[in-house]
Amino acid sequence: MNKSIIDIFNVKNHLQRLFEIGSSVSRYDRFRRNIRIMIIALTLLPLTVMALINYYQFLKSLKHEIMTPEKVLVNKTRHSIEFYLKERLSLLKSISHMYSYEELADINRLSRILYVLKKEFSGFVDLGIIDGNSGNQLCYSGPYNLQGKNYADQSWFQEVNLNGTYISDVFMGHRKFPHIAIAVQHFERKGRSWVIRTTINTKMLDNFIGAMQLGEKDDAFILNQKGVFQTNSRMFGDVLEECPLKIMTTGHATYILESQDKYGNDIFIAYTHFSYPDYTLVLVKSHAVALRTWFALKSELLVIFLIASVLIVIAVFQLTNVMVNRIKEADQNREMAFRELEHHRKLSSIGRLAAGVAHEINNPMAIINEKAGLMKDLIAFQGDFKNKDKFMAQILGILKSVKRCRDITHRLLGFAKRMDVQIETIDFNELIEEVLSFLEREALYKNIEIQLNLSETLPKIDSDRGQLQQVLLNIINNAMAAIDDGGAIVITTHEHDEETVCTSIQDNGCGMSEETCRKIFEPFFTKKATGTGLGLPITYGIIKKLGGNIEVKSEINEGSTFFIYLPIKSTN
Amino acid sequence: MDEFKILLVDDEQEFVTTLAERLEIRNMNVSVAMNGETALRIVEQELPQVIVLDVMMPGLNGLDVLEKIKSIDPNIQVILLSGHGSTKDGIRGLKLGAFDFLIKPIDIDELIIKLNEGWKKYCDSH
Numbered sequence A: 001m002n003k004s005i006i007d008i009f010n011v012k013n014h015l016q017r018l019f020e021i022g023s024s025v026s027r028y029d030r031f032r033r034n035i036r037i038m039i040i041a042l043t044l045l046p047l048t049v050m051a052l053i054n055y056y057q058f059l060k061s062l063k064h065e066i067m068t069p070e071k072v073l074v075n076k077t078r079h080s081i082e083f084y085l086k087e088r089l090s091l092l093k094s095i096s097h098m099y100s101y102e103e104l105a106d107i108n109r110l111s112r113i114l115y116v117l118k119k120e121f122s123g124f125v126d127l128g129i130i131d132g133n134s135g136n137q138l139c140y141s142g143p144y145n146l147q148g149k150n151y152a153d154q155s156w157f158q159e160v161n162l163n164g165t166y167i168s169d170v171f172m173g174h175r176k177f178p179h180i181a182i183a184v185q186h187f188e189r190k191g192r193s194w195v196i197r198t199t200i201n202t203k204m205l206d207n208f209i210g211a212m213q214l215g216e217k218d219d220a221f222i223l224n225q226k227g228v229f230q231t232n233s234r235m236f237g238d239v240l241e242e243c244p245l246k247i248m249t250t251g252h253a254t255y256i257l258e259s260q261d262k263y264g265n266d267i268f269i270a271y272t273h274f275s276y277p278d279y280t281l282v283l284v285k286s287h288a289v290a291l292r293t294w295f296a297l298k299s300e301l302l303v304i305f306l307i308a309s310v311l312i313v314i315a316v317f318q319l320t321n322v323m324v325n326r327i328k329e330a331d332q333n334r335e336m337a338f339r340e341l342e343h344h345r346k347l348s349s350i351g352r353l354a355a356g357v358a359h360e361i362n363n364p365m366a367i368i369n370e371k372a373g374l375m376k377d378l379i380a381f382q383g384d385f386k387n388k389d390k391f392m393a394q395i396l397g398i399l400k401s402v403k404r405c406r407d408i409t410h411r412l413l414g415f416a417k418r419m420d421v422q423i424e425t426i427d428f429n430e431l432i433e434e435v436l437s438f439l440e441r442e443a444l445y446k447n448i449e450i451q452l453n454l455s456e457t458l459p460k461i462d463s464d465r466g467q468l469q470q471v472l473l474n475i476i477n478n479a480m481a482a483i484d485d486g487g488a489i490v491i492t493t494h495e496h497d498e499e500t501v502c503t504s505i506q507d508n509g510c511g512m513s514e515e516t517c518r519k520i521f522e523p524f525f526t527k528k529a530t531g532t533g534l535g536l537p538i539t540y541g542i543i544k545k546l547g548g549n550i551e552v553k554s555e556i557n558e559g560s561t562f563f564i565y566l567p568i569k570s571t572n
Numbered sequence B: 001m002d003e004f005k006i007l008l009v010d011d012e013q014e015f016v017t018t019l020a021e022r023l024e025i026r027n028m029n030v031s032v033a034m035n036g037e038t039a040l041r042i043v044e045q046e047l048p049q050v051i052v053l054d055v056m057m058p059g060l061n062g063l064d065v066l067e068k069i070k071s072i073d074p075n076i077q078v079i080l081l082s083g084h085g086s087t088k089d090g091i092r093g094l095k096l097g098a099f100d101f102l103i104k105p106i107d108i109d110e111l112i113i114k115l116n117e118g119w120k121k122y123c124d125s126h
Helices: A011-018 A029-100 A105-122 A155-163 A204-208 A292-382 A389-414 A428-445 A465-482 A516-520 A535-545 B012-026 B036-046 B062-072 B087-095 B107-123
Strands: A124-131 A139-142 A165-167 A178-187 A194-202 A219-223 A256-262 A267-271 A278-284 A424-425 A449-453 A461-463 A487-499 A501-508 A549-555 A560-565 B007-008 B031-032 B052-053 B077-082 B100-103
Touching: A029 A165, A029 A178, A029 A194, A029 A204, A029 A219, A029 A267, A029 A278, A029 A292, A105 A124, A105 A139, A105 B062, A139 A178, A155 A178, A155 A194, A178 A389, A194 A204, A204 A219, A292 A389, A292 B012, A424 A465, A428 A449, A428 A461, A428 A465, A428 A501, A461 A465, A461 A560, A465 A501, A465 A535, A465 A560, A516 A549, A535 A549, B007 B012, B007 B036, B012 B031, B012 B107, B031 B036, B031 B077, B036 B052, B036 B062, B052 B062, B052 B107, B062 B077, B062 B087, B077 B087, B077 B107, B087 B100, B100 B107
Parallel strands: A449 A487, B007 B031, B007 B052, B052 B077, B077 B100
Antiparallel strands: A124 A139, A124 A194, A165 A178, A178 A194, A219 A278, A256 A267, A267 A278, A424 A461, A487 A501, A501 A560, A549 A560
C-alpha cells in the first residue's frame, strides 16, 4: 500500500534496462543512443514547454497591449459621431421651440433657417414641416420637390409620433447619395402637433472615420442593427450592402474579436454600439500589421530557440561521445587487466602443476634412462652377437625418447621456476649480437638472411641478461622456424620513449591468423608438430617480470613481427 | 682414470642400483645408500670423495644430509640430484657447499664429467 510512484511504475527497472550496456558488439552504440535520447528529451522538453508557455503568454499580453488603443479610438469616434447626431437633434428641437408653426410654415422663414443651418453647421440638406396628424408636408425647403408629400404611412413618421425624435438609418435620397433623416415632433399648447424633419448627408460620417487615421490595410465602418453598411468599407462592401462579417449588433461595451477577411487573412475587429441611434462602429485591423512587432520578435525567439536546441544537441552528442568512450576505455582496460590477471593465474597454476608432474615423471624417467643406459653399456661391452645392432638401435630409440621427455620436463620445470631477477646494465644491441652468434650456424644452414637495424643512440638498460637472452633466443628461433630457406629476419632497435626501448623482430615467414595471434602466449598452445607450447608463455612471463611488454602483429603469408618493450630503468 | 670412491644416495632403489652398475661397468668404485642415515654411516666408514645426493628423500632430506656430510669432512664433493627444477634448493645446496646440481634424468657422460671434476676439486683441496 505504501508503494512509491517509482515502485508502481517500475521506473528504476526501466531506467536500468535503458542504460544497461549489455554484452553485444553494438552495446556501446545502443547505450550512447539511449543516453542521447534521454538527455535530449530531458533538456529539450522543458525548454520547449517553457518556450510555448512564454510564447502564448507574451502573445496574449501583446495583443491586449495592441488592442487597448484601438478600443479607445473606436470609443472616441463613436462618442464624436453620437455627439454630432445629438447636436443636430438638439438644433431641430431648439428650432421647434423657438419658432411657431405659422412662422415655420412660411417658406421664406424656413429657407432662411436652412440657410443659417447650412452656413453654421455642416451636413444639412433640406428642412421640412409636416403636420403631426395628417402626415402632409406643409412646408419644405431643399433641393427636392417634396411640398405636399404625405408621410402618414411611413414607419419613420409613426416612430417620431411615438418617440418624439427619430434618426433614420442611411438611405439613398432622390439624388442617389446616402442620407440620414432626423425628425423631431413638437406639440403646441392648443393640442396641435407637427414634425420638423431634416436630411443630413453622410459625408460627415466618412469624415469622422477618416479622422481615425487608419493604416493602409485597416478599415472602419458603421453598421445598422441589421448589419447593413451605413458607410463605405474598404474591404467588405459599399454603403447599404450587407456586411459579410458576423458581428453582434447589440450590447453596451466595446468588444474585440479575431476573424478572417475574404482572402483568409487574420484580422482583429474592435466594435462598439451607439446608445442612439442603433448603429455599430466597427474597426478592422490586419493581424499582420497589428502584430508586426510580435512577428519580428517571434522570428528572433524562434531563431534563439533553434540555436539553443542545436547547441544542446551538439553538446549532448559531444558529451555522450566523451562519456561513452571513457566508459568503453575503462571497460576495455578492466577487461584487459582481467585477462592479464587470468593469464597470470593460469600460468601460475599451470606452473605449479607442471612442477609436480615433472617431478613425478622425472623419477620413473630417470629409472628408464638408467635401465636403458645399462642395457646399452652391457651390449656395448659385449662382443658381437646375433641382432646386436638391432638391440642397440632399439635402446638408442628408448634413450632418444627419454631425452625428449627430459627436454619437455626440463622446459616445464623452467616454466614453473620463479627465477630471481639479476639486474645489471646491459647494452641491448650487444646482447642481440651475442644471441645471434649462437644462431649464425643455423641461419647459414637454412640460408636465412639476418638484417640488423640497431639504433646507435639506444640507451643502456637495467635488466636481466640471462633472461633476455632466453627471450631473444625463443623469438628468433620461432622466426627461423616460420620462414623457408632464403627468408629474412629484420631486427630493429629504437628508443620508444624516455622510459622505454623497443626491439622488433620481423620475419617474412608463413605468418599467423588473428586467432593464433591471440593464443600464442597461452601455455601449451602450439602449431608445431613437436612444440611444447611453452616457449612464448615463458617469454611473456619473463618480459612481464622485467617490467616490459610484448606485442605481435602478423598476417598469413606475409610474416610476423614481435615488438618487445623494455624499461630503461628496472622496476625490480 | 684415478680410483676414487663414489657414494650414490637416492631413495629410488631401481635408479640408484642401475646407475651404480653403469658406473661400475666403467670401473668406478661405487657405494649405494637408500636413505640419509645409511648415507651418513657409509660416509663415516668409507669416506667417499664424491657423493651424488638426491635432494628429496623421506626422513633426512638431501640438504640435511649435505650439511652433516660437510660437518664430517668439508672436502667431500657433493653433487646434488633433483627430480624437479627448484633453483631454490640448488642455490641453498650450493650455499651449503654442494659442488654442482643436476636434474633427473641425467646423462651418464655428463655425470661422469661432473664426478671427475668433483674428484679433481677434492684432490686440489688436499
